[in-house]
Amino acid sequence: MEKSREINGAYRGRFAPSPTGPLHFGSLVTALGSYLDARSHQGEWLVRMEDLDRTREVEGAADWILNALERFGFEWNGTVIYQSQRTQAYEAALETLMRKGQAYPCICSRNEIAMTAQTGKEGPIYPGTCRRGIERSDTAQSIRLLTQHREIAYTDRIQGRIRQNPSLEIGDFIIRRRDGFYAYQLAVVVDDAWQEINQVVRGSDLLMSTPRQRYLQQLLALPTPDYAHIPLAVDGEGRKLSKQYRDAPVDINRPIDSLLQALSFLGQPLPAERPDNLSEFWRWAIRHWSVESIPAKQALPVQPPAC
Ligand code: GLU
DSSP, X not given: OOOOOOOOSOOEXXXXXXXXXXXXXHHHHHHHHHXXXXXXXXXXXXXXXXXXXXXXXXXXXXXXXXXXXXHHTOOOSSOOEEGGGOHXXXXXXXXXXXXXXXXXXXXXXXXXXXXXXXXXXXXXXBOOGGGGOOSOSSSOOEEEEXXXXXXXXXXXXXXXXXXXXXXXXXXXXXXXXXTSOBOHHHHHHHHHHHTTOOEEEEEGGGGGGHHHHHHHHHHTTOXXXXXXXXXXXXXXXXXXXXXXXXXXXXXXXXXXXXXXXXXXXXXXXXXXXXXXXXXXXXXXXXXXXXXXXXXXXXXXXOOOOOO
């Protein structure tokens, strides 16, 4: 499988959790993968709280996540950025797209779309109903990005060659929701560029979002980072471990055990003896990190801990 080139120059990575619940095993794996990749390249690692969608936010979750990261011994560079404070930047990007005729208002309800749309891998493929203008301007509007008929292809550092034609496979997608919240796809692109992130390591549930993000980067003339999508941690039934479904949070009182389990999930070698303390764990894990050893799979079941 074709893998992307060596990393040259200063590395800047990030971890971007959504504060929808405490840190669970799946997000620990993502945090660990992005951190080890950054630190093994002498890179910087930033934390960004993706708290845009206030309807999904769980009170106290952001602080819980940051506290858990600290207890695990993650050290981030600079201050934590909160997307809820970045509305003006998203507004500016949206205005640019509207001005260039690359985005348009949409008044279709979810039900209307469901009745006419075909279903793609990522849900209903918007059939472009409002492309030619909307009849009523008194209804709540979302803003959609006008997708052009062309393929976006890139080489993921773990998953290999990825291709997608967003206009066929996704349809014109929402960049601002009808309730006024900016969509993840727009915010992530604006913030990755603003924070000068050049390496994105994250879960494979976002693999199919990457072409949309690369497309937006092109339209907004923003630099494009490299991407590495690690396998998603799933349970025995293939269900994503997620904060919303209240999967067991990681035990912050036994950080080394959870970190070793996450390291093993990522296909990394484990030390012959259990590290005595966190600094010993981090020294080992950074020195032995190899992105090539991560299984090139989009999902992997989590093995229960040995003890
Ligand atoms: N906030 C997203 C999540 O928690 C991650 C976004 C990203 O890494 O691009 O799933």
